[in-house]
Every structure is written in structure tokens, then in C-alpha cells.
Amino acid sequence: MIRLDGKVAIVTGAARGQGEATARLFAQAGARVVLTDRLEKEGRKVAAEIGAAARFIVADVSSEEAWAVLVRETLSAFGRIDILVNNAAISDHHGAAELEKARFETILAVNVVGPFLGIQAVLPHMLAQGRGAIVNISSVNGLRGNAGMVGYDSSKWALRGMTKSVAVEYGGRGIRVNSVHPGAIRTPMLDPAGTVDGALLSHMLRIPAARVGEPEEVAQASLFLASDAASYINGAELAVDGGWTAGLVVPDEIDPATRVSN
Template identity: 40%
Template sequence: MMTLLRGRAVVVTGGAQGIGRAVAARAVEQGARVVLGDLDADRAAATAAELGEAAVAVRCDVTVEEDVAALVRHCVERFGAIDVMVNNAGMTRDATMRRMTLDDFRQVVDVHLTGTWLGTRHASLAMREQGRGSIVNISSISGKVGNLGQTNYSAAKAGIVGLTKAAAKEVAHAGVRVNAVQPGIIRTAMTEKLREDVWAAKLAEVPMGRAGEPGEVADVVLFLASDLSSYMTGAVLEVTGGRYM
């Protein structure tokens, strides 16, 4: 076992599957104890069981402040601290602006942007008292370039970048770092639902000629979570295979 996060307590929202699950698995491999927060309590519990006794699951709706506060509190009470917070929970409701409903817009922004703000807020409050901590927010390359049919998702993911930079300036003096990751096309259950022609068109934009794997995003999150990035805050790292350089 490698030990970049040995003895540290990590919270991952949306940790039951996809990128969140990969992040949680990598953290456990690196010696951390992990709290998986997810709206799907059963799937989160199953993932925690697969990851072993270092992982626990908590049902969490990231748009509900008390849920997020309770998630952070559970980590502190269970493991004595919260060293890393990964705000990863997300969803899509893709449609052109002409067809997108206001509810579809608000729901996606609420989950991604409000959820990330709540996670950043409550984790940083606990971390300030500890005098240390690393927060990693999962944005998307669509927040940099804008994706057709994703005015809601692109707006939310761009907002996460601004939130990350502003929060980093507020809490740096307290020993808390806040950074973001912008994945490109990553092979997950969500992206595998794309039509074959849409998938092929996206891959054609990637200089490396392939989709990324969740573990490749998890490795970059691990870097930002660990002391390897001790002099980095407010940074946004793209994990895209060179897409949209």
C-alpha cells in the first residue's frame, strides 16, 4: 500500500459510482479513511462494502445544507478530522436552450454549483479549526468551452471555477487549499449513454485519441489532495487528453 494519504480522513460526494468511486478507491489505496456521500444510499453502501472497512457511506443530498453539514460532521466524529473534501456529485439534464425547462436548468446548477459551495463552505469551516485541509472541486472542460445542449451544466461547471478561486483566497491564510479538476471525456456510466456518433465526434477532438478512465482523474485528485501539491491553491487542472487546449 502506498501512503500519500495515510491516516487522513476524506469525504467524497457522489462517491457511489463513476469518478467519485474511483477517487474513493484511490484514497483508500493510499491509506485514507473515506466517507462516501451519495443520494443513492444503497449503492453508496455497496461501494463502501467493496472498498472495505476504511470506507463508510452516508446518504447525502448535496443541495440540502443540513445533509452536507451532517456529512462533514459524520467524518469528523467518526475519524477525528476532515482532511480532504472532494465535491464531485453531479447530474445532467441535457437539452438545447429552446427545449430546456427552467427546472432542468435550476436542478443542474443546484446540484453542481450550490452543492459544491455547500461542500466547500462546511468542509472549510471544519478545516479552519484544524489549521489544515485540502478541498478538490470537480468542474468539467465544458465549464471552459461550453457544450452544445448543456447551458445548465456548462454554466454550473464554469461557476465552480470561480467559486474555487474565490474560496481559495478566503481560506489560504488558515492552511486550507482549494483547487479544481476539469475532466474531459471520461468513460463512465453517464458518458456511455451517449449515442455512438456523439461519442465518436467527441473522441475525434482528443489529440490523445481516446477517452480517459475514472482512475486517471482520481490520480490528479489524489495529487491535489496530498502534500505533493502543498504550494498549490486556486489552481484548475485539465484532465482531457489535450482536448480544447
């Protein structure tokens, strides 16, 4: 297993789903982890289950003041910051004609401004150490467009671009910045009630892996990029999507003789 011994990580959106899985995995790998989320009850429960290696701090990632507190308390508890995983995000299902300006701004505040503020907040400490790893959780929607999700797609493309810009700016000073692009993952964002038939959904979406992914599979990608095993990987984008962005499976009911290729 890849190890993070001696490292301290901040994971946003860590009360459930991908963030929770990432915090748990990082702690198992030897890191001390600060979890943050607006869901205080859930977040404190996860941190308590992880144990002494974890702390929970309630925070709104779109707030500059919240980030100042988060960094200060992380340093007070653990003395350093080696890793930041910008996982917190909100989804939205509105097309360009229906999405209201206020809602669009809320999406950008959490999904784009939040990671930006987080990067700004940890940079001075990573620079002082001469090293650090930042993992931005984007989406397959940051690699291609999706009808009816203009706000979400815009935010995830923006995060992808931010990743590359900061990677280029600070790569020579020991800080690596990479993005992970999950596909259909069984989280509360995809499956709030926990009742989605993953096999059926993957068939409808034509995912080559023929299933939806699990939060732990995204966490494993973040673990790799955050670790010294990825020491020469910077500004990269890693799709964790069962091959979804590689291409779509042709439904079985389509006669091969009728398929059209360009």
C-alpha cells in the same frame, strides 16, 4: 504512490464513476474515506468493498441539513476532516431555448449549491486544524462552451469561479482549493449502458489522445491535488482531458493543403 496516511476525506457522488474511483484510490493511499451519494445501494456496496477505512452516508448534496449530518457523522467516525472532493453532479443536454427554469435550477442546486454547501460545512473544521484540501470536480465544459449544454456549462463555470474565490479567501489560512476538469471519461454520465466505442467517440470529438479517459485517471489528479505533494498549488485548474482543450485533431481525411490557419 502519493500517500494520504492519517487523512480523512469526504467524496461526494461516490457510488459509481469518478467518485467511486476516487474513494477507492484514496483508501488505497491510506486515507479513511466517507462516501456519499443518493444511490444508497450502490454506495453501500462500494464502501463495504473498500472495508474498514470507508463509511457510506446517503445524502442529497443540495441540502444544508444533509451536509450537517454528513459532517457530524464523519467526525464521529473518524475524528477529523482533511479533504473534500466535490464530485457529485448531474448532466443535461438542452440548449438555451429548450432548457426549462425548473430543470436549470435543479442543475445549479446539485452542481453549484452542493459544492458551496459542502465547502461551508467543512471550513470550520479545516480552519481549526489549520489545513485542508478541497478539490472541485468541474469539467472541460467549465473551460469552454459547448452547444446544447447551457445549464451544465453554466454550472461548471460557476464551480470554477467558486474554486478561485475560496482559494484566494482561505489560502493564507492553510486551505487549498483547486479544480479538476475532466473531458470525455468513461462513466455512467457518458456511457450509461457501457457500450460506447471509445476510439470512435474520441475520433468524432477529435481528442488528441485518440481515446476517452478512465475514471481512475481523474481520481489520480484528485489524489495529487488533495495530497501534500501539491502543498503550493492553490486556485489552479487541472484539465484531465487527453489534450481536448489544448486543441482539436484535424481529421485524417482532410487534405493538409486545404487546412486554414489564422
